[in-house]
Amino acid sequence: MIRANSGNYFKIRQCLNQWQQEAVCKAAKAEITRYADDWNRRIAAGLPAxxxxxxxxxxxxxxxxxxxxxxxxxxxxxxxxxxxIKSYLQSKTCEEVIAKGLSDNQLRMYIHLVCLTVMNIMAENIYCEEVSQSWLQNICPACGSAPALAYYDDNGKRKLVCGTCITHWQFKRLGCAVCDEENHNNIQIVKCGNDFPGWSVQVCKTCYSYLKVADLRELDQTPDWIVANVSTLPMDFTAEKWLSENF
Ligand SMILES: [Zn+2]
Ligand SMILES: [Zn+2]
Structure with a gap:
């Protein structure tokens, strides 16, 4: 069984970044591009690729x-x-995860990061900016998952970032990305002190969801979104605390 020390998240991510440069991965990327046309056709028809x-x-x-x-x-x-990996992907409940020998938190973290990375490789290879311009849904055009994060790009346009494959896609600038609430009075912006400059949380008072949002115009560089989703976890606690205190 693979074991890992705590706090290895960033190290594993670095290691996977390096692995992506290797020949086996490059060959797989070339193989994946075979499907690109089909996938882009699905996106154009409003279906995740x-x-x-x-x-x-x-x-x-x-x-x-x-x-x-x-x-x-x-x-x-x-x-x-x-x-x-197969067991991890097929397990729907905690009990199943444990029964399949995946009770080790660190092992699950490895597999989670590996899955994100390979899904990202697929998404990067098929994702076509032109086709996705027509995609206005709140689910990922590549894999159909919900967004984990959002950001305002250098032009002030809002993009959503998929929590499963790290695809980015444009979404309307204002309003809730979960329930479509457009009344700005129902969207509360919660700042997170000085710990996360350039970041805030948009909390929806209609559906009680929230979204962590970065403003790239206020950041020195574009974050590694996989790492950012974890390093901003204190913002999730802030948002959840705000929701529990106000509703
Ligand atoms: Zn996705
Ligand atoms: Zn909402």
Whole structure:
């Protein structure tokens, strides 16, 4: 079983970034582009590009073998890695996760990051800016997931960032990205002190959801969104506290 020290998140992400430069990954990217036209056709028809069958399990297993070897100095077989990832993806409840031998938090973190990375590789290879201009939905045009984050780009346009594949897509500038509430009186902006300059939380008083938002015009550089989603966790606590105190 792969084990990891706590606080390894950033290290694993770095390692996966490096893995993305490797030959096996480059070959997989070339293979993936075969599907690009089909996927873009689905987006143009208003459907998310991927269906469930397309998850690149072998590529994900390669990534897991790689990070385990480099960070944990532990060799996991490709078959075992495939089994673990498949079990993780198929588990719907905590009990199932534990029953399948995935009770280790750190192992789940590895697999979670590996899945994000390979989904991102697929999304990067199919995502076509022109086609996505027509996409105005609040779910990801690549994989159909909900947004995890949002940001205002250099032109002040709002983009949503997918929590599953890190695709970005444009969305109307104001209003709730969950329930479509457009009355600005029902959207509360919660600032998070000085800890996260350039970031705020948009809380919707209609559906009690919230979205963490970065303003790129106030940041020195564009964040690594996978890392940013975790490093801004205190903002989630702030938003949840605000919601519990006000509703
Ligand atoms: Zn996505
Ligand atoms: Zn809402």
């Amino acid at each position: 991927f269906d469930e069958a397309v998850f690149p399990l072998a590529l994900a297993a390669d990534a897991l073998v790689n990070v385990s070897d480099i960070i944990e100095k532990q060799l996991v077989s490709h078959e075992k890695a495939q089994y673990l």
